[in-house]
Amino acid sequence: MINMTRWLFIKATALALLAITSTHALAEDGVLRVGGSTTLLPAISTAASDFMEKYKTWNKVAPNLPEKPVIIFVTGGGSSFGVKSVLNGTVNIGMVSRDLKDKEVSSLGQHQTYLVGKDAVAIASSAKNPMAATVKQLSGDEVVRLFAGETAYYSELVKKLPKREIVLLTRDAGAGSTEVLQEVLMKGKQISPKALQLPSQGALLQKLKNNTLAIGYISSGLVSQSDGALKSYALDGVSPSNENVLNGTYKLARPLNLLVKDVPDAYAKAFVDYVLSDGQAVVDSLGYVPAKR
Amino acid sequence: MSKPQSPPSLSVAYLGDRFATVLVWLTGLLALALPLAILGFLAVRGMHVMCWEFLLSGPSGVPLGSAGGIGPAILGTLYLVGMGLAVALPLGVGGGIYLSEFAPCAFWVRLLEFAAECLGAIPAVIYGLFGYALLVVFLAMNISLLAGGLTLGMMMFPIILIGSRAALAAVPSLERESALALGVSRSWVARRILLPRAWPGIAASAVLAAGHAAGSAAPVMFTASTVFTVTNPAMTTPVMTLPTHLYNLVSEAVSFDHAYGTALVLVVGILLVNALSMLLRRRLPEHY
Amino acid sequence: MVAMTVPAGNTSTLLSPARVAWRGRRWSDLALWAVSLGFMLLGTGALLLIVLYVAAEALPALKQAGGLKGLLFVLPWEPLAEPPSYGILHAWLSSLLVTALSLLLAVPVALGVAIFTSEIAPPLLRGLLRPCMELLAGIPSVVYGFFGYVTLIPLFENSFGLAAGECILAAGLILSVMVLPFVASTATEALRGVPGNLRESAYATGVTRWHVIQHVVLRQAAPGLFAAIVLGLARALGEALAVLMLAGNATAVPHSPMDRGQPITALILTELGEAGVDSDKYHALMAAGLLLMVITVVINLTVLALKRRMLSRHV
Numbered sequence: 001m002i003n004m005t006r007w008l009f010i011k012a013t014a015l016a017l018l019a020i021t022s023t024h025a026l027a028e029d030g031v032l033r034v035g036g037s038t039t040l041l042p043a044i045s046t047a048a049s050d051f052m053e054k055y056k057t058w059n060k061v062a063p064n065l066p067e068k069p070v071i072i073f074v075t076g077g078g079s080s081f082g083v084k085s086v087l088n089g090t091v092n093i094g095m096v097s098r099d100l101k102d103k104e105v106s107s108l109g110q111h112q113t114y115l116v117g118k119d120a121v122a123i124a125s126s127a128k129n130p131m132a133a134t135v136k137q138l139s140g141d142e143v144v145r146l147f148a149g150e151t152a153y154y155s156e157l158v159k160k161l162p163k164r165e166i167v168l169l170t171r172d173a174g175a176g177s178t179e180v181l182q183e184v185l186m187k188g189k190q191i192s193p194k195a196l197q198l199p200s201q202g203a204l205l206q207k208l209k210n211n212t213l214a215i216g217y218i219s220s221g222l223v224s225q226s227d228g229a230l231k232s233y234a235l236d237g238v239s240p241s242n243e244n245v246l247n248g249t250y251k252l253a254r255p256l257n258l259l260v261k262d263v264p265d266a267y268a269k270a271f272v273d274y275v276l277s278d279g280q281a282v283v284d285s286l287g288y289v290p291a292k293r
Numbered sequence: 294m295s296k297p298q299s300p301p302s303l304s305v306a307y308l309g310d311r312f313a314t315v316l317v318w319l320t321g322l323l324a325l326a327l328p329l330a331i332l333g334f335l336a337v338r339g340m341h342v343m344c345w346e347f348l349l350s351g352p353s354g355v356p357l358g359s360a361g362g363i364g365p366a367i368l369g370t371l372y373l374v375g376m377g378l379a380v381a382l383p384l385g386v387g388g389g390i391y392l393s394e395f396a397p398c399a400f401w402v403r404l405l406e407f408a409a410e411c412l413g414a415i416p417a418v419i420y421g422l423f424g425y426a427l428l429v430v431f432l433a434m435n436i437s438l439l440a441g442g443l444t445l446g447m448m449m450f451p452i453i454l455i456g457s458r459a460a461l462a463a464v465p466s467l468e469r470e471s472a473l474a475l476g477v478s479r480s481w482v483a484r485r486i487l488l489p490r491a492w493p494g495i496a497a498s499a500v501l502a503a504g505h506a507a508g509s510a511a512p513v514m515f516t517a518s519t520v521f522t523v524t525n526p527a528m529t530t531p532v533m534t535l536p537t538h539l540y541n542l543v544s545e546a547v548s549f550d551h552a553y554g555t556a557l558v559l560v561v562g563i564l565l566v567n568a569l570s571m572l573l574r575r576r577l578p579e580h581y
Numbered sequence: 582m583v584a585m586t587v588p589a590g591n592t593s594t595l596l597s598p599a600r601v602a603w604r605g606r607r608w609s610d611l612a613l614w615a616v617s618l619g620f621m622l623l624g625t626g627a628l629l630l631i632v633l634y635v636a637a638e639a640l641p642a643l644k645q646a647g648g649l650k651g652l653l654f655v656l657p658w659e660p661l662a663e664p665p666s667y668g669i670l671h672a673w674l675s676s677l678l679v680t681a682l683s684l685l686l687a688v689p690v691a692l693g694v695a696i697f698t699s700e701i702a703p704p705l706l707r708g709l710l711r712p713c714m715e716l717l718a719g720i721p722s723v724v725y726g727f728f729g730y731v732t733l734i735p736l737f738e739n740s741f742g743l744a745a746g747e748c749i750l751a752a753g754l755i756l757s758v759m760v761l762p763f764v765a766s767t768a769t770e771a772l773r774g775v776p777g778n779l780r781e782s783a784y785a786t787g788v789t790r791w792h793v794i795q796h797v798v799l800r801q802a803a804p805g806l807f808a809a810i811v812l813g814l815a816r817a818l819g820e821a822l823a824v825l826m827l828a829g830n831a832t833a834v835p836h837s838p839m840d841r842g843q844p845i846t847a848l849i850l851t852e853l854g855e856a857g858v859d860s861d862k863y864h865a866l867m868a869a870g871l872l873l874m875v876i877t878v879v880i881n882l883t884v885l886a887l888k889r890r891m892l893s894r895h896v
Contacts, residue, residue, distance in 0.1 A: 080855035165744040173660040174855025193833035206546030310789035320693025328716040387620025397597035412628035414881035416819030480609040508721025511821040
């Protein structure tokens with residue numbers, strides 16, 4: 001009868017749906033979740049991908065670990081998201097591209113931070129920007145006025161430049177770079193609300209490359225990797241190079257940390273150790289200062 | 294409707310009529326051209342990335358996503374929508390059966406339907422907000438297929454409820470009443486008469502809801518999605534999804550070629566799903 | 582029509598079907614009743630939970646902002662200030678601007694399409710228009726955002742010399758395309774609902790077709806047309822990804838369409854990640870979400886009421 005076939009079809013579809021959604025025998029054991037700073041995101045995702053390629057199962061990483069496949073999920077969201085997620089327990093390892101705030105330290109309680117590299121927050125623009133040819137450095141005050149929105153046109157910054165509108169690019173409030181800029185340079189002054197907020201370092205890079213009138217603050221590693229498409233400006237005479245980050249003369253230097261709550265479990269520790277050893281090559285290749293130097 | 298005769302003279306009304314008709318024709322043609330233009334644009338820019346490797350393999354290259362494919366994203370979306378349907382279908386069809394068979398009076402039916410339609414108006418981003426706060430953090434489900442699937446299920450429920458209610462109510466009462474008059478139970482009527490007649494309508498609304506959910510990034514962004522994964526989806530792991538993958542490719546400027554490809558896959562997929570829904574709806578009159 | 586009548590299955594006016602099943606010891610019926618009622622309540626209950634939860638979590642924001650006025654009108658959105666302030670003025674104003682702009686662009690075109698479909702188009706085009714509108718309606722928000730990102734933003738920056746292409750205008754333009762099919766289809770329904778004899782009698786007096794459309798058809802269909810506009814409003818308010826990618830994501834209060842803005846949906850998507858649950862920012866985001874939800878639900882209620890009135894006029 002026609003009705004019977006239709007009923008069978010319904011039953012089959014239901015079974016298929018259930019089959020699709022059935023739980024695989026995959027426990028949380030052996031699954032690492034890493035999340036946070038978008039500055040660290042490319043480095044850590046590549047390191048994670050390499051780690052998963054090199055050791056297919058955890059018992060190859062260390063003999064006392066079970067034979068479970070190595071699975072690492074890496075996501076962005078900003079440094080503050082990383083800290084909050086470690087607090088909430090939604091990630092095992094947080095990526096934080098700034099120092100922890102006092103409030104965060106007290107909420108976290110016992111925790112471990114691992115320095116995987118250092119980075120400079122560079123004031124940068126496209127190489128085709130009106131001021132790229134003539135301006136080599138900006139003073140701290142100029143930068144503060146710029147990002148507070150008080151300097152609206154290029155002609156106000158340097159007299160000879162055309163009267164074109166300055167487009168400010170920022171990361172959103174949860175980013176490590178924003179916090180560093182705010183704490184070290186801006187202090188009490190707020191970043192202009194007219195600035196375009198971009199969701200990640202990658203988006204910032206893309207926008208800076210495409211828009212010749214834009215100025216923003218971006219990780220110096222990305223500037224050095226941009227093959228000349230971007231130009232960074234010295235801050236108070238100090239250029240955002242890796243040497244200046246190491247010897248401490250560049251003001252907007254920041255640590256790139258991995259954050260773990262309490263004591264890291266064996267899986268997290270293994271991955272962190274990898275990032276601190278073989279993974280440093282990745283950090284270096286992306287333009288940051290490796291931790292060991 | 295017979296075509297009206299236009300007045301012979303060059304009166305103002307005649308000119309006005311002509312002018313307005315031209316305007317309206319222009320908007321009509323614009324409406325025809327817009328979707329084709331958008332689709333064509335995506336197809337032209339995205340066609341060259343299409344190949345089996347793109348559809349089946351995972352993202353690779355540096356930065357991640359500029360090479361390889363979107364296989365895990367397609368899989369993730371399918372799993373999420375499947376899970377959402379597994380939640381929303383029983384709830385929706387059950388609710389529809391209640392509303393059309395067992396509701397004690399018209400007042401209750403109207404009230405409940407009203408409530409469902411109001412609640413169905415909630416924007417998708419609110420489901421994401423709620424899903425993150427309650428499911429991911431408070432119930433500690435973490436960002437996972439489970440949390441995302443439940444969120445999508447809640448989003449699909451009103452559509453399926455209203456659709457199945459309409460489909461069930463559209464079955465002529467003659468069939469119901471003659472069966473009941475012969476003494477069979479209501480569950481027999483529901484099973485053997487109503488559902489077989491109404492299933493195209495129910496399936497159409499389910500498919501529509503699925504298409505809508507598949508394309509929504511807002512509910513899954515904070516409840517289920519991750520940037521990169523190599524494993525098969527499981528209940529407790531996050532998944533890549535097509536809409537969030539597209540958003541990542543664009544906002545991180547990883548690869549615009551792949552972005553076009555992803556957009557094309559997403560749009561074509563949803564179009565096929567909508568076409569299926571339309572086909573199903575067309576099958577309804579057969580049974581009368 | 583079906584929505585207006587007593588449910589077809591309810592043949593008994595004295596006893597509910599559940600009562601009958603109980604009396605007659607029809608266990609299968611009772612089981613079905615229990616299961617279907619349970620599912621109904623579970624589903625509707627979950628949705629109600631969403632509303633209540635968001636409302637509950639939004640209340641602390643009122644206290645920390647010093648009242649509704651502070652939250653909505655006075656405080657700026659400055660999460661990094663000392664002390665941080667979380668006012669959502671810029672968000673709802675941006676939502677309003679973007680939505681108004683999109684409706685301004687979409688409604689005339691949608692009206693034209695509706696008139697075209699119901700009065701003027703030859704059957705071939707009429708048959709083509711329906712799938713075209715469904716196609717437009719089916720494209721997801723993120724694809725529209727992507728489309729605008731690769732077409733409008735470079736256009737604005739290169740051809741119009743804008744410093745940055747992202748602005749409320751860009752978001753409004755794309756949003757108008759997204760909203761068009763919904764407004765057009767509801768308006769078409771409204772126009773189709775006008776009884777044929779009204780039209781015919783108008784034509785019989787010898788006036789032009791446009792005169793009939795303008796003075797008879799549109800006037801009759803007015804509640805339905807209003808419902809269509811309001812429906813478009815609700816859809817535009819709820820869009821998230823497209824405006825996130827196109828409106829510029831700036832926390833300043835926008836003053837013109839060329840400014841950058843951050844509608845409520847974009848605010849939530851941007852800031853939710855770093856708002857720890859139970860923090861002040863989280864409560865502020867919940868408040869913004871509650872505002873959005875309330876407005877959207879109220880608008881949809883209006884649409885429902887108008888649609889019922891539209892139907893009742895012609896039954």
